[in-house]
Amino acid sequence: MAGTGKAHLRPEGEALLRVEDLVVEFPVGRTGLKVNAVTGISFDVLRGETLGIVGESGCGKSTTGRAIMQLPRPTSGSIVFDGQDLTKLDKEAMRAARTKVQMIFQDPISSLNPRRKVRDIVMEPLSIWKRGTKEEQAAAVDKVLEEVGIDPQRAAESLPHQFSGGQCQRISIARSLVLDPRMIICDEPVSALDVSVQAQVLNLLEDLKKAYGLTLIFIAHDLAVVKNISDRVAVMYLGKFCEIGASDDMYARPAHPYTKVLLDSIPVPDPNATVGKVAVEGEPPSPVNPPSGCRFNPRCPNASDRCRSEEPTLREIEPGHFVACHHPLFGGEAPVSVRTA
């Protein structure tokens, strides 16, 4: 599970965002140990593209999203957004850059100020940046609220708790859109919502993406949700990428054993589907002390000695489909021997 390697990056200049060798580490108390949350990943996102990042909890997917926003500043690596390296900007310049890259979070209710009227919450970015006259600001806020399906009149009178979870997520989306950003990073935006409401929010994001010409990074643990909204999907495990490719191709034919395990673990709403197959034993190890070689090797059914010592790098196995594995499920030499235990 390496994910070092940049074979999958597209020519510079084509991408709106290009992240190279991103490393994020956190100290563990005063022990001198560190959490290797993200260890040397590279990726890019083209204008108008949606990149999905999936993985289990602790894999570093949220940290990656936040690192782009410099929340906090990453340990090392470069993050070039629209020709500007965000890691080199001073505080004031970064503040200005954040108007172009916005973020929406998992818990829609706690990410809104509980004591302010909803319309004021959506208005705030405009007043901070003094965009236009009061009348223009009001018109912009009403327009964006209408677009996300919130009645501006009700928004002017009500506090966040008077709206449901799905509506609060719509309000968060309105707030992120009001400055007319180029890119929105969505961190588990629908995982706190009921399925019926989740579908509403996913469709809304697709519509707004078209209407506003947005580029999206969509971070989630639910593979079906990520597939639905993404053009490309990157699978993360313990701070590294294992596989990246066009979503339809990758889901149809996963190359990394971990991607296959993830896909096989999803309960399918069909009683005739085979159940009872446990795709993988154990749980992800701690990112404080990650395994040597390929990080997935202790749980991988195909692990060989090489996997335990040598870290694989991302390589292309079919056009636009990259995998970091010594024994991919296709497109490589077959496993030396298929081990059963």
Added chain:
Amino acid sequence: MSDNVETELLLEISDLKTHFRTPRGTVRAVDGVSLSLERGKALGIVGESGSGKTILSRSIMGLLPRSGVIREGSVKFRGQEILGKSTKEMQSVWGREMAMIFQDPMTSLNPVMKVGRQIAEPLMLHLGMNKVEARQTAEKLLRDVRIPEATRRLDQYPHELSGGMRQRVMIAIALACGPTLLFADEPTTALDVTVQAQILELINEQRRDRNMSLILVTHDLGVVAGFTDEIAVMYGGKLVEKAPTKVLFERMKMPYTEALLESIPRLDQPSHSRLAVIPGRPPDLVNPPRGCRFAPRCAYVRDRCLTEEPQLTVAESPDHVYACHYPVGSPEYHERRVELSKASTAVGGSN
């Protein structure tokens, strides 16, 4: 699922109502639900948040606050009425007859008590074991739920275990006194998918080995599909459809059940597929809509649905019931379905 001709009716609920008195008015959280469950069977209760599924399972188990709650109807467990029993009387039922696994293993375990003692406690309390016996049994239980190095784990605290391990400990505690009915309330929602599959399989295997009944409460139709014999769908405090799992997925009658299934993004759909949505949101249970509670959100609604509440009706197979005036497959349903597909092609396939 069992070839046993002899079936024992374990649980019989009739017209169960659980209402809460709040400053805003009476919340009709569970509003007249009837259900039954045989020994050894697994029942899934499915619904969105606020549908009453969790309150229903807590009402059956008697885990509700004493004051401010209005209880009506009947809950018979092995032929005996248990609704309205005192906490003291229920103590002989909890643990030995019924046990529950909760969603969040971190907040349900005692953070300052070693795992071994938490499992041993019900054994000493309900089964009268002494300390040594209880500890030995606790160790065996940890092995049953496949926790490696069981002996060492007995002396660890919950924070030293991973999320999946903690949920295994919860299961061990629930299984400790050999209950006949196990409730699992969103047991895997807090877990990662790879761990979720392991935990569901563990619950299923223990159920079979111990001939337990299971009530699996979840919002995830994917989870119930593979692990239950029967499914009850709840909406707005009411049971709206109930059928054997296969029958439900093949021939669902309620437009709500259908809409719920269609709104789930599926792996076999290409990316950027337009998702079917259920407009609006679940009803306010202080003031539920007159008529069918789903009517304001239903694509197949007609005048009758707004005034007359549909009663549970038996479908083609006798163990399949639903509450709808114009169910999936009826002429009115088809008529509207054709109109809807025309309308959506006309506007270029929006919601």
